[in-house]
Structures are given as structure tokens and as C-alpha cells.
Amino acid sequence: xxxxxxxxxxxxxxxxxxxxxxxxxxxxxxxxxxxxxxxxxxxxxxxxxxxxxxxxxxxxxxxxxxxxxxxxxxxxxxxxxxxxxxxxxxxxxxxxxxxxxxxxxxxxxxxxxxxxxxxxxxxxxxxxxxxxxxxxxxxxxxxxxxxxxxxxxx
Amino acid sequence: xxxxxxxxxxxxxxxxxxxxxxxxxxxxxxxxxxxxxxxxxxxxxxxxxxxxxxxxxxxxxxxxxxxxxxxxxxxxxxxxxxxxxxxxxxxxxxxxxxxxx
Numbered sequence: 103x104x105x106x107x108x109x110x111x112x113x114x115x116x117x118x119x120x121x122x123x124x125x126x127x128x129x130x131x132x133x134x135x136x137x138x139x140x141x142x143x144x145x146x147x148x149x150x151x152x153x154x155x156x157x158x159x160x161x162x163x164x165x166x167x168x169x170x171x172x173x174x175x176x177x178x179x180x181x182x183x184x185x186x187x188x189x190x191x192x193x194x195x196x197x198x199x200x201x202x203x204x205x206x207x208x209x210x211x212x213x214x215x216x217x218x219x220x221x222x223x224x225x226x227x228x229x230x231x232x233x234x235x236x237x238x239x240x241x242x243x244x245x246x247x248x249x250x251x252x253x254x255x256x
Numbered sequence: 257x258x259x260x261x262x263x264x265x266x267x268x269x270x271x272x273x274x275x276x277x278x279x280x281x282x283x284x285x286x287x288x289x290x291x292x293x294x295x296x297x298x299x300x301x302x303x304x305x306x307x308x309x310x311x312x313x314x315x316x317x318x319x320x321x322x323x324x325x326x327x328x329x330x331x332x333x334x335x336x337x338x339x340x341x342x343x344x345x346x347x348x349x350x351x352x353x354x355x356x357x
Contacts, residue, residue: 114352117269121276121346128277128292184329187285253280 128188129254134243135185138178143239145174146208151231153215154224162216182246193245194252200245207237260347265310267345270295271303275334275342278313283333286315304332312338 152167183189193201211230218226266272273293278284290300307313314335317328334342 110352111354114349115354117272118346118349118353120269120273124273124277124292125280128280128288131288131292187288187329189282189284189331191282 125254129250132186132188132250132253134246134250135182136239136243138182138185139242139246140235140239141178141181142175142204142242143235143237145171145178146204146238147231147235150208150211150215150234151227153212153219153230154227156216156219158216158220188253190249190253192252193249196248197245197252200241200248204238204241204245207241208234211237258347259344260351261341261344262348263341263345265306265312266342268303268306270299271307272345274300274303274307274332275312275338275345278332278334279339279342283316283331286330286332289332307338310338311335312341 149165149167149171152165156162156165211234215227215230218224218230266275270293274289277289277292286297286300286304290297293300304313304315308315312335314333316331316333318331319328
């Protein structure tokens with residue numbers, strides 16, 4: 103009787119351990135698709151660069167590139183799923199913070215770019231655009247890696 | 257209160273592992289699941305069919321741009337019933353395994 107219970111307990115513990123090991127294996131297979139992360143960075147850079155053609159002031163109208171870039175991000179997100187073979191769903195707090203960081207950074211860089219254009223320094227938008235590319239690519243990678251870590255943890 | 261319930265369909269080792277992987281994601285590609293579990297196509301198909309018949313797993317095929325032939329990517333996901341049954345089964349295993357698990 104006692105040995106049956108011990109055997110059942112051991113089998114159950116092994117089954118639970120196998121779930122942990124499978125999660126480890128899956129997380130190990132999910133590499134950050136850096137080319138697609140760079141594509142998201144390029145979309146962010148393009149949106150920030152669109153500030154160069156805007157007219158800051160009373161007649162300001164937000165460029166339509168924002169919506170197109172958003173659509174582009176959705177297409178890239180779909181391609182990430184196809185590339186990796188996994189749709190991760192719930193990403194976890196760290197990935198959410200990284201995503202929020204992308205939004206805040208891009209909005210801040212877009213605002214700075216508008217300020218530069220109003221000071222007739224439109225050429226400097228190339229710099230803010232380059233920063234948007236680098237920061238967005240990096241943060242997108244951080245977000246993906248954090249989402250994979252969320253899969254790894256129980 | 258969340259109850260623990262032993263599920264005979266899920267309890268088979270490979271089916272438990274399939275559910276365990278699908279539980280952590282929205283959906284997985286059949287090939288990624290197969291490679292992660294280290295089983296053959298036929299073995300995985302058989303167990304996925306059993307889980308589908310029980311209403312625990314759904315499958316959806318989409319075209320694959322990366323393939324020149326007519327093969328499609330098969331996406332697998334746990335249903336709401338599958339998530340509930342898996343969670344209850346894991347709680348049952350934890351109760352059996354004891355406090356050290």
C-alpha cells in the first residue's frame with residue numbers, strides 16, 4: 103500500500119518534470135528572428151523620418167505613414183509567427199514593458215523630429231530616424247526574448 | 257475553487273506533453289511541436305487526433321510561402337475545454353506528487 107503510493111507519487115513527479123523539460127526545449131528552439139526585428143525597426147525609423155515632411159504649427163496634420171507603419175508591424179508580427187512556428191500569446195510583464203518602451207521612444211523621437219523641423223533642421227531627422235531604428239530593433243528583440251522566457255517559466 | 261481532476265485522455269505521457277507545450281502558447285506549428293517532443297509525424301498525428309476527438313485541441317492549416325509544393329503548415333492550439341482539463345489534471349498530479357513538486 104505504502105509502496106504503491108510512493109510509486110504513484112514518483113510517477114506524477116516525473117510527469118510534471120517532463121513538462122518543465124519540454125518548456126525548456128521549446129524555449130531553446132525559439133530564437134529571436136533578428137531580420138524581422140530589424141524590419142520593425144525600419145518601420146519605426148520610416149515613421150519617425152516622416153516628420154521631415156510634416157509642417158509643425160497651426161496647420162499641422164499627422165502624416166498617414168503612422169497607419170501604414172502600424173499595418174506593416176502587424177504584417178511583420180504575422181511573419182514572426184510563420185518564421186518561428188509559434189504564436190506566443192501572453193507575453194509577460196517584461197515583454198509588455200519593452201513594447202511600451204518602443205511606443206514611448208518612437209513618440210518621443212517623432213516629437214523631437216517635429217521640433218527639429220520647426221527649427222529648420224530637417225536634416226537632423228536622419229539622426230532621430232537612425233536612433234528609432236536601433237532602439238526599436240533592440241527593444242523588439244528584448245520583448246521577443248522576454249516572451250520566450252515567459253514560455254520557459256511555469 | 258479550482259479543482260483537481262485526473263483526465264485519462266490527457267494522462268498518456270505524450271498527450272500530457274503535447275498539452276503542456278500548447279498550454280504555454282496561443283498556437284504551435286505541427287513541425288515545431290514534433291521536433292520539440294522528438295517524435296515522428298505519425299505518432300504525433302495519432303495523439304493529436306485523440307486530443308481533437310476529445311475536444312481538447314484544434315488544428316488549422318494555412319498555406320506556406322516557404323514551400324513550393326502544396327503542403328500546408330498545420331497550427332495546433334488547446335481549446336478552452338483542453339486548458340481547463342489540462343490545468344485540473346496538473347493539479348491532480350501535484351496532489352499525488354506531494355508538496356515537493
